[in-house]
Amino acid sequence: MLLLTGFEPFDGDTLNPSRDLAFALEGRRVGGWQVHALELPCRFDRAPAVLDAALARLAPSAVLAIGQAGGRAELSFERVAINLVDARIADNGGLRPAEAPVVAGAPAAYFARWPVKAMAAAARAAGVPAAVSYSAGTFVCNQVFFHLMHRLAGPAAALRGGFLHVPWLPAQAARVAGRPSLDQATMQRGLLAALGAAAGLKPEEDPGDGAGRLD
Amino acid sequence: MLLLTGFEPFDGDTLNPSRDLAFALEGRRVGGWQVHALELPCRFDRAPAVLDAALARLAPSAVLAIGQAGGRAELSFERVAINLVDARIADNGGLRPAEAPVVAGAPAAYFARWPVKAMAAAARAAGVPAAVSYSAGTFVCNQVFFHLMHRLAGPAAALRGGFLHVPWLPAQAARVAGRPSLDQATMQRGLLAALGAAAGLKPEEDPGDGAGRLD
Amino acid sequence: MLLLTGFEPFDGDTLNPSRDLAFALEGRRVGGWQVHALELPCRFDRAPAVLDAALARLAPSAVLAIGQAGGRAELSFERVAINLVDARIADNGGLRPAEAPVVAGAPAAYFARWPVKAMAAAARAAGVPAAVSYSAGTFVCNQVFFHLMHRLAGPAAALRGGFLHVPWLPAQAARVAGRPSLDQATMQRGLLAALGAAAGLKPEEDPGDGAGRLD
Amino acid sequence: MLLLTGFEPFDGDTLNPSRDLAFALEGRRVGGWQVHALELPCRFDRAPAVLDAALARLAPSAVLAIGQAGGRAELSFERVAINLVDARIADNGGLRPAEAPVVAGAPAAYFARWPVKAMAAAARAAGVPAAVSYSAGTFVCNQVFFHLMHRLAGPAAALRGGFLHVPWLPAQAARVAGRPSLDQATMQRGLLAALGAAAGLKPEEDPGDGAGRLD
Numbered sequence: 001m002l003l004l005t006g007f008e009p010f011d012g013d014t015l016n017p018s019r020d021l022a023f024a025l026e027g028r029r030v031g032g033w034q035v036h037a038l039e040l041p042c043r044f045d046r047a048p049a050v051l052d053a054a055l056a057r058l059a060p061s062a063v064l065a066i067g068q069a070g071g072r073a074e075l076s077f078e079r080v081a082i083n084l085v086d087a088r089i090a091d092n093g094g095l096r097p098a099e100a101p102v103v104a105g106a107p108a109a110y111f112a113r114w115p116v117k118a119m120a121a122a123a124r125a126a127g128v129p130a131a132v133s134y135s136a137g138t139f140v141c142n143q144v145f146f147h148l149m150h151r152l153a154g155p156a157a158a159l160r161g162g163f164l165h166v167p168w169l170p171a172q173a174a175r176v177a178g179r180p181s182l183d184q185a186t187m188q189r190g191l192l193a194a195l196g197a198a199a200g201l202k203p204e205e206d207p208g209d210g211a212g213r214l215d
Numbered sequence: 216m217l218l219l220t221g222f223e224p225f226d227g228d229t230l231n232p233s234r235d236l237a238f239a240l241e242g243r244r245v246g247g248w249q250v251h252a253l254e255l256p257c258r259f260d261r262a263p264a265v266l267d268a269a270l271a272r273l274a275p276s277a278v279l280a281i282g283q284a285g286g287r288a289e290l291s292f293e294r295v296a297i298n299l300v301d302a303r304i305a306d307n308g309g310l311r312p313a314e315a316p317v318v319a320g321a322p323a324a325y326f327a328r329w330p331v332k333a334m335a336a337a338a339r340a341a342g343v344p345a346a347v348s349y350s351a352g353t354f355v356c357n358q359v360f361f362h363l364m365h366r367l368a369g370p371a372a373a374l375r376g377g378f379l380h381v382p383w384l385p386a387q388a389a390r391v392a393g394r395p396s397l398d399q400a401t402m403q404r405g406l407l408a409a410l411g412a413a414a415g416l417k418p419e420e421d422p423g424d425g426a427g428r429l430d
Numbered sequence: 431m432l433l434l435t436g437f438e439p440f441d442g443d444t445l446n447p448s449r450d451l452a453f454a455l456e457g458r459r460v461g462g463w464q465v466h467a468l469e470l471p472c473r474f475d476r477a478p479a480v481l482d483a484a485l486a487r488l489a490p491s492a493v494l495a496i497g498q499a500g501g502r503a504e505l506s507f508e509r510v511a512i513n514l515v516d517a518r519i520a521d522n523g524g525l526r527p528a529e530a531p532v533v534a535g536a537p538a539a540y541f542a543r544w545p546v547k548a549m550a551a552a553a554r555a556a557g558v559p560a561a562v563s564y565s566a567g568t569f570v571c572n573q574v575f576f577h578l579m580h581r582l583a584g585p586a587a588a589l590r591g592g593f594l595h596v597p598w599l600p601a602q603a604a605r606v607a608g609r610p611s612l613d614q615a616t617m618q619r620g621l622l623a624a625l626g627a628a629a630g631l632k633p634e635e636d637p638g639d640g641a642g643r644l645d
Numbered sequence: 646m647l648l649l650t651g652f653e654p655f656d657g658d659t660l661n662p663s664r665d666l667a668f669a670l671e672g673r674r675v676g677g678w679q680v681h682a683l684e685l686p687c688r689f690d691r692a693p694a695v696l697d698a699a700l701a702r703l704a705p706s707a708v709l710a711i712g713q714a715g716g717r718a719e720l721s722f723e724r725v726a727i728n729l730v731d732a733r734i735a736d737n738g739g740l741r742p743a744e745a746p747v748v749a750g751a752p753a754a755y756f757a758r759w760p761v762k763a764m765a766a767a768a769r770a771a772g773v774p775a776a777v778s779y780s781a782g783t784f785v786c787n788q789v790f791f792h793l794m795h796r797l798a799g800p801a802a803a804l805r806g807g808f809l810h811v812p813w814l815p816a817q818a819a820r821v822a823g824r825p826s827l828d829q830a831t832m833q834r835g836l837l838a839a840l841g842a843a844a845g846l847k848p849e850e851d852p853g854d855g856a857g858r859l860d
Contacts, residue, residue: 294514295510295512295538295539295565297510297539297541297564299509299541314547314637322537322538322539323510323537323538323539323540323541324510324512324537324538324539325538326512326514326538332529348565349512349564349565349567349568350510350563350564350565352564353564422529
């Protein structure tokens with residue numbers, strides 16, 4: 001099973017394409033995985049626990065957390081989760097933590113545990129703007145990404161997964177001047193192509209990193 | 216009748232959303248107008264004549280010429296056509312004219328002859344990124360725009376019309392890094408909203424300009 | 431004599447590099463011209479009259495008006511002044527005119543009356559980021575530019591001149607995130623190179639435009 | 646002593662502001678540190694060894710490596726060095742390594758070992774565009790940054806330091822269209838302010854991270 005998480009809207013918005021993307025694939029088979037969709041609260045104090053409960057309950061073999069990155073023009077397959085929380089705006093619970101670790105005592109960073117380059121290339125080959133990104137920021141998105149990678153690095157070491165940042169929807173970009181967006185259908189086409197690329201590689205074919213093999 | 220023109224692909228591309236947008240509305244009624252779609256060659260030596268022939272044959276009451284502006288993030292309702300051709304790349308006939316007037320002896324510029332601000336606002340209200348633009352460049356798009364405005368300013372003074380620059384499609388933006396795009400369905404939704412706004416105003420309600428009223 | 435105008439700071443700022451650039455060259459000989467610097471108020475109701483008074487008093491043979499375009503990365507030699515005022519923010523007198531002509535009954539636009547391409551190329555050859563721009567906006571900068579071109583097109587037809595938009599200074603860009611700037615010394619080096627290029631061409635060598643020769 | 650390193654020009658260029666910045670401060674006292682400047686080769690196979698030799702020979706108490714990031718608009722105080730090399734272009738020795746660790750078996754990332762936020766704020770307060778960055782890329786810059794942080798984390802744990810990415814000089818940006826730059830004097834003013842801020846804090850006041858205190 002593939003667990004797909006998306007966030008509730010935040011920062012006063014009523015839209016968040018990450019949640020819509022996850023739930024649009026709920027129950028479908030993608031790349032041999034059965035998809036289970038989950039909404040995460042955009043709250044530093046709750047998101048990790050909600051994710052943990054789902055990991056325990058569902059025992060997925062892969063996890064993709066999705067979040068919104070307003071202002072980006074393309075699907076961004078994140079490669080690096082850092083052990084740092086530093087919020088520029090308040091989350092949905094009114095918290096705005098500064099300069100704190102995601103997990104005290106954990107490593108400075110984890111790499112995504114699947115082939116982000118092949119995934120971005122597959123999305124582009126499907127006609128969808130996509131790239132590998134080396135920073136998922138320091139807000140709830142990066143918190144969830146780091147928390148997930150910390151879990152995958154531990155007892156759940158067989159799992160694969162990572163994080164995807166998606167642009168605004170056109171209706172969100174229409175509120176400001178000159179900002180890029182992608183519609184949901186295009187994002188979904190890119191996501192499906194990327195997941196197909198990930199599923200087509202065995203975990204042992206995933207790229208390694210300086211910390212050694214991924215397993 | 217509303218004449219909608221779009222360009223053939225150029226600069227080695229096989230796609231051009233401007234043509235697809237025009238032909239997607241062929242035969243439909245939009246804002247009380249019957250739409251007629253026309254493809255223009257991306258050639259300095261032919262585009263004006265093809266447009267002229269259509270104006271003579273069809274006697275439209277409004278004309279919107281559409282062109283592609285790769286790298287822009289939103290629908291750009293052009294306000295100013297300038298009497299200048301200066302090509303950075305060759306057109307589809309291999310021509311690359313430099314520093315020439317579109318129409319020798321004609322004015323330096325014309326303003327679009329319909330309410331571009333209201334049109335952009337209507338597109339945004341429909342959830343589609345859109346803006347007014349004050350430069351249509353100096354390539355075939357501006358040539359056609361200026362040529363059209365020159366025609367509308369003359370014996371065809373009852374006509375309304377202008378020029379719309381549209382972003383790349385996602386499949387075009389996917390070839391380069393970090394560039395914006397809009398899918399065709401979103402562009403069409405914005406175009407329909409904008410044309411509805413233009414049709415909802417009588418020509419005498421269109422904004423004037425420093426050259427006097429539009430008639 | 432070359433009249434160099436710059437604007438006073440506006441929009442709550444205490445800096446405006448356009449004024450500093452003009453006055454840094456006050457009294458110097460540049461390209462065979464004696465430079466006279468003038469500050470223009472950033473007010474729709476006063477800037478044209480202040481410029482007119484200087485034109486009458488000084489009878490310059492060339493005029494370059496300079497203005498600030500925050501957010502641009504390079505010297506922008508403007509090519510097109512349009513007969514339109516449409517203010518997004520209030521000027522220094524609290525006025526915010528919308529959709530009005532600069533000069534009622536005047537043409538829709540004028541082209542700059544000197545070789546903007548050669549000027550931008552000379553600045554770049556001197557190591558200064560520079561380009562030709564086809565829109566000077568619709569604020570006081572464009573008002574002054576259009577007003578000046580309208581004057582040059584009339585009885586003062588022997589004059590040459592145009593408009594230069596300059597980026598923020600580093601100290602202005604430092605207030606926001608990720609915005610470009612140029613320091614004053616670099617801007618001045620580019621300006622001197624551009625004025626040298628303009629002075630090196632006789633007026634009859636200046637590029638023409640669709641409205642015919644420049645004189 | 647503060648060791649300041651800059652890179653030789655690369656990718657066919659003859660300029661690299663990072664080297665000029667380092668050598669402009671050679672021999673000066675900055676924030677109580679005596680500055681020693683060092684040029685690093687832009688070569689994956691040599692840069693770490695040249696840095697190691699200088700660390701051994703000079704025993705600095707702080708190290709700032711500087712590199713060029715063409716296209717950025719501001720001083721970027723890097724916060725995260727990742728254990729990944731993936732070159733998009735060849736280095737000066739013709740090498741273009743892909744998907745390799747900087748140091749096999751080392752952690753996925755290190756945080757900079759000094760107060761990057763305070764440093765960026767000090768530069769901005771001095772009127773210099775500056776920010777904290779969370780990705781130093783995957784080229785020789787990140788290799789040197791990671792290598793340095795790996796050294797500082799080991800037996801040289803008393804050291805402080807990090808990496809600074811600087812924009813192009815104006816003369817470099819002048820070769821392309823619309824790209825930002827900063828002149829050397831402005832960069833130096835920002836660098837001095839930032840180093841003053843770092844020196845003003847004791848190492849134990851430096852921000853920590855998820856991996857625990859910095860010492």
